[in-house]
Amino acid sequence: MKFEHCIRCTICVENCPVFRVNPAFPGPKQAGPDAQRFRSEREKSVDEWVLLCSQCKRCDMACPCGVDPAQIILRAQQKYGLEHPHTAAHLLFANNYYLSTLGSMTAPLANRFVSTEIGKKIFQRMGIATYIPFPKFSFKTLRAQKKTRSRESRKVALFYGCFINFYRPDIGRKIIQLLQSFRVDVVLPPQWCCGLPALGNGNLALAQKFAAKNVASLSNYIDAGYDVVYSCTSCGLCLLHDYQGIMDIPGAKKIAENSYNLHEYLLKLLAERGGTKPEFKEVNRTLAYHIPCHLRALKIGYPAADLMKMIPGLECRVLDDACCGLNGSYGFKKINEATAVQLGGRAVSLIRKTGAEAIVADCGSCRMQLGGLSGMNAYDPVEILCESLGIRDLKKQKK
Amino acid sequence: MSVIEYDVIVIGAGVSGLTAGTFLAKQGLNVALVTTGESTACLSTGCIDVCSQDENPLQAIVNLPDGHPYHLIPVENIRQSLHDFQQTMTDRGMPYGGGPENNRRVLSAIGTFKTTCLTPVTMQASPQNEDEKIHIITFAGLKDFYPGYIISRLKNASYSIYDAGVATTMGIAANFEGEAFLEAFILWLEKQNIREDKIGFPAVLGLESAAAIVQTIESRMECPVFEIPTIPPSMPGRRLFNHLKDYFRCQGGAIYWGWPVVGVEKSGKKIEAVIAESQGRPNSLNAKAFILATGSFVGGGLHANRDSIVENVFHLPVFLPGKRETWFDHDYFSTNHGIGQAGVAVHSDFRPADCPWDNVFVCGSILARTETLKNGCGHGFALATGQAAAKSCLEHIR
Numbered sequence: 001m002k003f004e005h006c007i008r009c010t011i012c013v014e015n016c017p018v019f020r021v022n023p024a025f026p027g028p029k030q031a032g033p034d035a036q037r038f039r040s041e042r043e044k045s046v047d048e049w050v051l052l053c054s055q056c057k058r059c060d061m062a063c064p065c066g067v068d069p070a071q072i073i074l075r076a077q078q079k080y081g082l083e084h085p086h087t088a089a090h091l092l093f094a095n096n097y098y099l100s101t102l103g104s105m106t107a108p109l110a111n112r113f114v115s116t117e118i119g120k121k122i123f124q125r126m127g128i129a130t131y132i133p134f135p136k137f138s139f140k141t142l143r144a145q146k147k148t149r150s151r152e153s154r155k156v157a158l159f160y161g162c163f164i165n166f167y168r169p170d171i172g173r174k175i176i177q178l179l180q181s182f183r184v185d186v187v188l189p190p191q192w193c194c195g196l197p198a199l200g201n202g203n204l205a206l207a208q209k210f211a212a213k214n215v216a217s218l219s220n221y222i223d224a225g226y227d228v229v230y231s232c233t234s235c236g237l238c239l240l241h242d243y244q245g246i247m248d249i250p251g252a253k254k255i256a257e258n259s260y261n262l263h264e265y266l267l268k269l270l271a272e273r274g275g276t277k278p279e280f281k282e283v284n285r286t287l288a289y290h291i292p293c294h295l296r297a298l299k300i301g302y303p304a305a306d307l308m309k310m311i312p313g314l315e316c317r318v319l320d321d322a323c324c325g326l327n328g329s330y331g332f333k334k335i336n337e338a339t340a341v342q343l344g345g346r347a348v349s350l351i352r353k354t355g356a357e358a359i360v361a362d363c364g365s366c367r368m369q370l371g372g373l374s375g376m377n378a379y380d381p382v383e384i385l386c387e388s389l390g391i392r393d394l395k396k397q398k399k
Numbered sequence: 400m401s402v403i404e405y406d407v408i409v410i411g412a413g414v415s416g417l418t419a420g421t422f423l424a425k426q427g428l429n430v431a432l433v434t435t436g437e438s439t440a441c442l443s444t445g446c447i448d449v450c451s452q453d454e455n456p457l458q459a460i461v462n463l464p465d466g467h468p469y470h471l472i473p474v475e476n477i478r479q480s481l482h483d484f485q486q487t488m489t490d491r492g493m494p495y496g497g498g499p500e501n502n503r504r505v506l507s508a509i510g511t512f513k514t515t516c517l518t519p520v521t522m523q524a525s526p527q528n529e530d531e532k533i534h535i536i537t538f539a540g541l542k543d544f545y546p547g548y549i550i551s552r553l554k555n556a557s558y559s560i561y562d563a564g565v566a567t568t569m570g571i572a573a574n575f576e577g578e579a580f581l582e583a584f585i586l587w588l589e590k591q592n593i594r595e596d597k598i599g600f601p602a603v604l605g606l607e608s609a610a611a612i613v614q615t616i617e618s619r620m621e622c623p624v625f626e627i628p629t630i631p632p633s634m635p636g637r638r639l640f641n642h643l644k645d646y647f648r649c650q651g652g653a654i655y656w657g658w659p660v661v662g663v664e665k666s667g668k669k670i671e672a673v674i675a676e677s678q679g680r681p682n683s684l685n686a687k688a689f690i691l692a693t694g695s696f697v698g699g700g701l702h703a704n705r706d707s708i709v710e711n712v713f714h715l716p717v718f719l720p721g722k723r724e725t726w727f728d729h730d731y732f733s734t735n736h737g738i739g740q741a742g743v744a745v746h747s748d749f750r751p752a753d754c755p756w757d758n759v760f761v762c763g764s765i766l767a768r769t770e771t772l773k774n775g776c777g778h779g780f781a782l783a784t785g786q787a788a789a790k791s792c793l794e795h796i797r
Contacts, residue, residue: 009439009441009442009631010631010632011436011437011441011442011631011632013567013569013632014437014441014569014632014637015437019567019569019570020569020570020573021573023564023565023567023570027567027569060657061436061656061657062436062437062656063435063436063657064435064436064437064438064439064698064699065435065436065699066435066436066659240678240679241678244678245678253678253679255679256678256679256680257679257680258679258680259679267403271403296656296657297657299655299656299657299658299675299677299682300682301403301431301653301655302653305653306403318648320654321641321645
């Protein structure tokens with residue numbers, strides 16, 4: 001903990017999206033380093049307002065002194081969660097993985113129920129916001145995908161993440177084809193929720209349970225010569241950062257050393273192969289690339305932007321100043337709804353200013369929020385790359 | 400080795416670093432900027448101090464002592480840097496008033512006057528002397544601004560208080576971005592029956608749309624309106640930073656946030672790459688040339704030990720005014736502390752002196768003998784040296 005390094009410059013406060021719209025949250029400086037002086041292991045937490053922090057990590061990125069206010073707040077959130085009963089919404093979202101498993105097994109039913117008025121009322125009773133539609137469960141998850149193996153020398157173990165698995169397996173299939181077009185062998189290793197939803201809802205123990213299973217599984221693949229590739233930026237941040245940090249999982253360092261963001265990995269392949277660009281075909285679109293907060297926090301730059309730059313005809317404006325406001329399950333909690341809607345509105349207005357026809361974002365929850373609030377199409381960068389390379393979802397073609 | 404090789408990497412996101420990066424990106428180079436966090440420019444008043452030692456800043460520069468890095472730049476180029484800056488800010492909708500031939504005054508939050516050169520349009524109407532009749536509006540509970548300080552020094556000043564519903568600079572500024580809030584505020588203002596010539600506010604009149612908000616209030620109240628810079632969080636400083644940062648990106652520059660440089664890769668006379676902290680694999684970025692714009696002590700470019708001062712990134716030799724006894728003046732509030740001279744000495748092409756590498760350039764307040772506080776040369780100096788170092792860097796690359 002580096003809270004003593006804080007010089008009270010308030011740059012973190014200026015960067016806090018929640019503080020900007022919700023006066024109930026005292027901001028990262030007070031909730032982080034300032035309040036830390038008064039927190040004691042032996043006393044019960046009374047700082048309920050730490051739960052208002054969305055863990056977007058913008059304060060960590062802005063801090064000139066390396067204090068990492070969000071990390072301090074994250075620990076305070078876990079302590080608070082340990083000592084206090086959890087609300088229904090917190091419990092549900094922490095266990096999102098199990099719920100989603102259930103949801104996709106009963107997809108046609110679950111999707112219909114979620115979109116009915118009664119369904120919405122029940123959600124609201126439980127403290128869950130319904131201002132944007134819930135994502136639709138996919139009956140056939142990505143992990144049910146038939147395994148394909150070839151004999152390429154490069155082998156990737158894909159950590160696809162819950163969003164792709166349960167809601168958008170089509171993007172997952174495109175990722176596999178995209179990697180294969182770069183002559184890479186792709187396998188889907190056994191995997192569980194990365195643990196971030198549990199962590200974000202104050203359930204450290206559950207998060208650690210998920211993490212330990214993932215580390216054990218991925219570790220086997222790394223030993224067998226696979227590189228781990230993740231496509232969800234929040235899963236990635238959790239694998240690289242939280243497994244070693246707050247979760248303290250043995251063996252996590254090995255995962256961090258061998259895991260790559262999908263687009264970072266593609267760029268790496270290009271560089272290793274002498275920089276010859278793939279045969280990108282013209283895509284005549286103007287897009288606004290909304291940078292997810294957790295991609296910023298990965299500190300790897302914006303590799304998808306670098307790839308999309310290579311596509312002829314594509315105009316892509318990079319926007320990284322606004323948080324979409326949803327932050328995974330944060331905005332789905334009734335108590336945060338107003339914050340999420342206001343922040344989303346601001347992000348959408350910045351997007352509209354660019355004159356773009358559609359939105360691109362790496363993060364499924366950003367796309368859900370921005371697409372839902374703006375009515376514009378929101379794509380994963382993978383979809384744009386595939387469009388340019390002429391890769392189509394094989395499943396759909398067969399239909 | 401990194402995946403992308405940049406032409407130039409700028410280290411530091413202050414005014415000088417962003418200026419240098421933008422200049423090079425505009426020339427078509429592939430530029431990345433890496434920074435630990437956001438810069439001290441965010442904490443500033445947003446005013447461009449060129450040199451406050453004389454009524455005419457350009458003349459004041461000529462009179463600076465030998466060895467001041469300003470002397471490395473022809474006056475015409477300094478003028479050009481300031482002009483380019485004003486042009487950029489006008490294009491972006493946050494015009495800066497004033498010109499390089501004249502210093503002007505800005506009323507401070509404690510009722511004193513600060514000498515500066517270029518001011519954001521929101522401070523254009525700031526009073527120029529103690530006799531002007533001004534009315535100040537403050538906000539209920541705002542703990543970073545006390546009009547009493549100003550009233551005690553300016554005899555024709557008065558104030559009233561508005562309840563904005565929130566009591567923080569950021570909160571109030573964010574509220575001003577909403578039309579309904581602004582309208583309710585103006586209606587209240589109209590009822591105040593203000594008879595003074597000008598209305599002053601702590602600098603909380605909006606975040607992105609400050610210029611338009613000031614204009615709206617001015618036209619509705621039919622009298623000049625000005626902002627008074629506050630202690631951090633300083634909205635005018637943030638607006639300046641945001642505009643320079645956005646402009647850099649519009650020109651094609653990439654920014655790596657939360658990227659403190661902890662090591663370098665070198666071979667022969669070249670720096671090959673800079674390395675950041677990382678949780679997993681080494682995180683490095685390659686480039687053909689590097690611009691060091693990490694600032695002085697507060698910015699994090701320099702670090703003082705008991706008896707020595709080190710430059711944090713490349714460990715370049717640091718010029719010292721003398722032994723530790725000479726570092727500090729007896730008067731704490733003096734602007735003449737010897738340590739203000741500490742920094743990296745450079746040749747006329749902004750390459751550091753006694754440096755084994757030929758692809759490093761230095762600009763901004765990390766330069767030796769700058770004495771920012773004493774000479775009143777803040778952002779103006781950063782603009783001029785940023786552009787000058789970028790020009791040398793461009794020659795090196797071509």
